[in-house]
Amino acid sequence: MASRTHDPEPLLTPAEVASMFRVDPKTVTRWAKAGKLSAIRTLGGHRRYRESEVRALLQGQIPTQRQGD
């Protein structure tokens, strides 16, 4: 088994996610605000995104979960 420390979950910056979807980084921010994409906040308020989730979203395997409706 691995040690008791957490596995280093690969995180992506807004710009990286934006380039993967061919959208503006601001758009990725809107997705996070809308709850379509879970974001991890830095202590300074910047957002980081889980690479695994982003890739799953790109493959369309996640039923585009929306919050407000």
Next chain:
Amino acid sequence: MASRTHDPEPLLTPAEVASMFRVDPKTVTRWAKAGKLSAIRTLGGHRRYRESEVRALLQGQIPTQRQGD
């Protein structure tokens, strides 16, 4: 900066594909709906197209799904 070996697939917007084919963006949308062109969806529902596929289509290297011929 996140110096991750990141190979984002180049994607094209509907307008870009439309100008490449000299057609209306709406027509490109119809091609995607008809399955003639694979499309990746943004979380907001907009379509993005693979540049490699579009270029191959432009060169006629992909046997378009046509019935008899």
Next chain:
DNA sequence: ACCCAGTGGGGTAATTTGGGTA
């Protein structure tokens, strides 16, 4: 402490979607 590319927040154009129609 300085540098500076990237990001957040807000607001406003531009593009895209989807249906119906020519």
Next chain:
DNA sequence: GATGTCCAAATTACCCCACTGG
């Protein structure tokens, strides 16, 4: 059957400036 146009609504892109990340 395939493409272009009109319309309303939704989504996205670009503009500002202040702050964060390395």
